[in-house]
Amino acid sequence: xxxxxxxxxxxxxxxxxxxxxxxxxxxxxxxxxxxxxxxxxxxxxxxxxxxxxxxxxxxxxxxxxxxxxxxxxxxxxxxxxxxxxxxxxxxxxxxxxxxxxxxxxxxxxxxxxxxxxxxxxxxxxxxxxxxxxxxxxxxxxxxxxxxxxxxxxxxxxxxxxxxxxxxxxxxxxxxxxxxxxxxxxxxxxxxxxxxxxxxxxxxxxxxxxxxxxxxxxxxxxxxxxxxxxxxxxxxxxxxxxxxxxxxxxx
Numbered sequence: 260x261x262x263x264x265x266x267x268x269x270x271x272x273x274x275x276x277x278x279x280x281x282x283x284x285x286x287x288x289x290x291x292x293x294x295x296x297x298x299x300x301x302x303x304x305x306x307x308x309x310x311x312x313x314x315x316x317x318x319x320x321x322x323x324x325x326x327x328x329x330x331x332x333x334x335x336x337x338x339x340x341x342x343x344x345x346x347x348x349x350x351x352x353x354x355x356x357x358x359x360x361x362x363x364x365x366x367x368x369x370x371x372x373x374x375x376x377x378x379x380x381x382x383x384x385x386x387x388x389x390x391x392x393x394x395x396x397x398x399x400x401x402x403x404x405x406x407x408x409x410x411x412x413x414x415x416x417x418x419x420x421x422x423x424x425x426x427x428x429x430x431x432x433x434x435x436x437x438x439x440x441x442x443x444x445x446x447x448x449x450x451x452x453x454x455x456x457x458x459x460x461x462x463x464x465x466x467x468x469x470x471x472x473x474x475x476x477x478x479x480x481x482x483x484x485x486x487x488x489x490x491x492x493x494x495x496x497x498x499x500x501x502x503x504x505x506x507x508x509x
């Protein structure tokens with residue numbers, strides 16, 4: 260066996276290897292082609308972490324900024340008729356995203372992304388409709404509607420609710436739950452200084468949730484759908500910070 264290895268070393272072209280340690284890895288059973296494949300897989304994995312995990316949260320943030328910067332000028336310049344047209348436009352985009360989240364011709368992670376965007380925009384429509392005199396969603400009546408909707412969705416969830424619809428509902432109810440929680444704490448702020456302290460500290464809770472989601476995306480996630488879900492949690496943390504810091508999303 261030693262003679263065969265020496266003969267192999269004499270006939271082998273060392274220039275084939277890019278670095279000296281590649282040859283040692285080759286003798287251990289790992290060739291340059293294996294290293295190249297591992298490098299491509301690693302590059303694809305990190306690209307997926309950014310594209311599927313971080314970019315969706317950034318996209319939701321951009322959508323929020325666009326709506327937040329647009330709604331006040333429209334309301335002040337065009338009044339309720341302009342607001343009605345604007346809200347209907349946002350609703351149309353939300354339904355477009357929901358429709359695409361149910362299309363089987365798209366990959367699962369794309370359907371999840373469409374569903375998440377649709378859920379966020381639908382919640383934005385619910386909040387913006389308050390400016391037209393719609394019932395307050397965090398009132399006791401609104402909470403009953405929320406409980407009913409959650410129960411209905413939970414039944415549908417157990418009966419093969421499509422992945423896009425799952426992300427749509429999850430995004431919508433997470434944002435609704437945050438709104439109810441923040442409004443409830445705000446109503447109790449004057450009752451106790453402890454509650455007031457908890458209310459203001461929720462900004463840091465949102466920051467910790469966002470950082471935890473980023474850490475999960477970068478170091479613990481393995482599948483694209485997991486990263487899309489973590490992106491939703493990342494945005495939920497960001498929206499909680501916005502909700503507490505600004506007193507409302509819009």
